[in-house]
Amino acid sequence: MIQIKTAHEIELMRASGLVTAGALKAVRAAVRPGVTTGELDAIAEDHIRSAGAVPNFLGYHGFTGTICASINDEVVHGIPNPDRTLAEGDNISIDCGAILQGWHSDSAITVSVGTPSAADVALLEVTERSMWAGLAKAVAGGRLTDISHAVEESITAHEHRYGIVDHYGGHGIGTEMHQDPHVLNYGRQGRGPKLVPGLALAIEPMVTVGDPATVELDDGWTVVTKDGSRAAHFEHSVAITPEGPWVLTAEDGGLAGLAPFGVTPRS
Numbered sequence: 001m002i003q004i005k006t007a008h009e010i011e012l013m014r015a016s017g018l019v020t021a022g023a024l025k026a027v028r029a030a031v032r033p034g035v036t037t038g039e040l041d042a043i044a045e046d047h048i049r050s051a052g053a054v055p056n057f058l059g060y061h062g063f064t065g066t067i068c069a070s071i072n073d074e075v076v077h078g079i080p081n082p083d084r085t086l087a088e089g090d091n092i093s094i095d096c097g098a099i100l101q102g103w104h105s106d107s108a109i110t111v112s113v114g115t116p117s118a119a120d121v122a123l124l125e126v127t128e129r130s131m132w133a134g135l136a137k138a139v140a141g142g143r144l145t146d147i148s149h150a151v152e153e154s155i156t157a158h159e160h161r162y163g164i165v166d167h168y169g170g171h172g173i174g175t176e177m178h179q180d181p182h183v184l185n186y187g188r189q190g191r192g193p194k195l196v197p198g199l200a201l202a203i204e205p206m207v208t209v210g211d212p213a214t215v216e217l218d219d220g221w222t223v224v225t226k227d228g229s230r231a232a233h234f235e236h237s238v239a240i241t242p243e244g245p246w247v248l249t250a251e252d253g254g255l256a257g258l259a260p261f262g263v264t265p266r267s
């Protein structure tokens, strides 16, 4: 069932989104060689709880972290660990979410540790841009797979053949973190549910340098690429409003990220 929110409920989701945005900003600022993913997790949890919110990942099906911390060939769902130290040249994807007044938010960034290689710079840029291409299609009157198609087109436009991770994707979000509909990161446009004001979605491309096939590790969580190639993951929660997309987990509501697509977010 797709949950359609009132304008007031979307405002509450925005407040939740800003908590998650702040948590990710604090974690990003702490990423450096020598820091552990356990320390990053604590920074996120402190930020969320100081804002009067609750981490939504913590305890989710038994997950033990506030963030997912996925390094290099780990695609998503890496478990924060006080013994796991970041090194120069690593990439870390940090996925995080909060519940404020019952409303969920969900967002992810991938950050390079120290000075990245040209290949890592490109991987992160391609992945983040594809997320914005999808967010730019979160407009009333469209269909769900317009978003999926835009994400895919953005990734496949590059000379290097990046992989798009199958099966995992975005989702509806609201009074629960994961709601209908599932949002694939590929597909033909013009299909699926109609995009209407009050629909809120998390859009989250997962892109690999090599083959997109993945396996889950024995810890029951961490998803890695089968071929060991590096992956990146970016995510924002967005609401469809009569005035355009409102990127709930972006501090500026999506103003800068949507601009290259000629889309102005709700302000």
Ligand code: MG
Binding pocket: 095, 096, 097, 106, 107, 108, 204, 235
């Ligand atoms: Mg997420």
Ligand code: MG
Binding pocket: 106, 107, 170, 171, 202, 204, 235
């Ligand atoms: Mg998500």
